[in-house]
Amino acid sequence: xxxxxxxxxxxxxxxxxxxxxxxxxxxxxxxxxxxxxxxxxxxxxxxxxxxxxxxxxxxxxxxxxxxxxxxxxxxxxxxxxxxxxxxxxxxxxxxxxxxxxxxxxxxxxxxxxxxxxxxxxxxxxxxxxxxxxxxxxxxxxxxxxxxxxxxxxxxxxxxxxxxxxxxxxxxxxxxxxxxxxxxxxxxxxxxxxxxxxxxxxxxxxxxxxxxxxxxxxxxxxxxxxxxxxxxxxxxxxxxxxxxxxxxxxxxxxxxxxxxxx
Numbered sequence: 001x002x003x004x005x006x007x008x009x010x011x012x013x014x015x016x017x018x019x020x021x022x023x024x025x026x027x028x029x030x031x032x033x034x035x036x037x038x039x040x041x042x043x044x045x046x047x048x049x050x051x052x053x054x055x056x057x058x059x060x061x062x063x064x065x066x067x068x069x070x071x072x073x074x075x076x077x078x079x080x081x082x083x084x085x086x087x088x089x090x091x092x093x094x095x096x097x098x099x100x101x102x103x104x105x106x107x108x109x110x111x112x113x114x115x116x117x118x119x120x121x122x123x124x125x126x127x128x129x130x131x132x133x134x135x136x137x138x139x140x141x142x143x144x145x146x147x148x149x150x151x152x153x154x155x156x157x158x159x160x161x162x163x164x165x166x167x168x169x170x171x172x173x174x175x176x177x178x179x180x181x182x183x184x185x186x187x188x189x190x191x192x193x194x195x196x197x198x199x200x201x202x203x204x205x206x207x208x209x210x211x212x213x214x215x216x217x218x219x220x221x222x223x224x225x226x227x228x229x230x231x232x233x234x235x236x237x238x239x240x241x242x243x244x245x246x247x248x249x250x251x252x253x254x255x256x257x258x259x260x261x
Contacts, residue, residue, distance in 0.1 A: 050220040053242075058152035062161065063139045064210060064236035065100065065148045071210040071232045072102035072131075073165065074139045074148070080158055085166035088178040093134035093190065100133040100142075101165055103209035105200040109193060110184055128196040130168055131186055149236040152243060157217040164216035168209070170195035207232040214239060 063074040077096050090096055106129040135142050153161065173181045173195045183193040198209070210232045211223035220242050221235040 050222060051218040053220075054154045054157050054218055056154040056156060058243075059155050060158060061150045061152045062158075063148040063150050064214070064233065065139060065143050066229055066233050067102075067143070067147070069229055070102060070104075070206050071229050072100050072133070072206075073161075073210060073213055074098050074100045074135070075158075075161070075165075083159075083162040083166045084178065085169055085171075085174070086162055088174065088180055089132055089169075089194070090134075091179050092192070095136045096134040097137070098135035098139055098142075100135060100139065101168070102131045102133075103168060103196065103198065103200070103206045104129055104131060106183070106193075106195075123202040125199050125201040128168075128198040128200040129183055130194045130196045132192050132194060133186065133188075134190040149233065149240050151214075151219065151236065151240055153217065153219075157219065161213060161217035164213045168196050168198055170197045203227065211235050 060076050060080045062076075065072040065074055075098070077090050077099050082090060086099065090099060106127040109129050109131065133142075139148055169180065173183075175181055180194055183195050186192045198204070205227050207229050208223055208226050211221055211226040214221040214235065215223045219239045221239055223235075226232055226235065
């Protein structure tokens with residue numbers, strides 16, 4: 001499969017659903033400045049206990065990608081075993097070396113409405129979608145090294161993260177051969193939209209989803225109150241700093257909280 005200049009490919013994941021369904025009352029969408037300004041007014045997280053460092057060696061790195069108002073999760077393909085549901089996604093892109101997944105509002109992503117009222121409609125609860133972007137190059141090539149935070153994971157953390165990502169896919173769209181029937185082709189070569197059972201809303205955006213994924217892996221991240229990209233990336237950076245400090249827990253204040261661990 002041919003690769004484009006930015007590393008995307010020109011070609012065409014349920015335990016977590018039960019575990020996190022009560023908290024996922026909303027999702028994310030490509031919103032723009034107006035939507036982002038509205039979300040900045042929402043309350044931020046309080047204090048909560050963060051998980052202790054995960055035992056065991058780090059087996060691989062993931063990346064949290066900052067795309068302005070939106071964040072994605074990038075994980076390696078071919079170097080670690082994939083959850084069967086994620087392997088079904090990868091089957092459509094034989095040359096993929098990095099799988100990039102992001103959550104969003106299905107209506108906003110698919111209907112193409114960019115009118116002034118569209119960001120306001122996006123704040124209302126609605127069906128979610130997952131955008132898969134297949135890369136044949138490292139995410140630094142596609143997005144720039146300054147736009148992502150790398151996090152080394154243990155085998156247990158990788159398994160839990162993949163459980164979360166797989167649970168973000170609507171199992172009713174899984175085909176008998178293990179592949180997935182897409183909602184639609186994505187906005188650029190090597191990308192495709194998939195249905196999600198998660199509801200998107202002003203309180204659960206793409207950035208909430210990203211922080212939720214990191215928390216599900218039991219990284220030192222609290223997704224409570226996360227709605228904008230700056231919050232998700234702050235937690236990712238603090239998690240990276242904590243890992244580099246051999247498990248020293250990060251201070252919560254940089255992530256927008258009123259307290260420090």
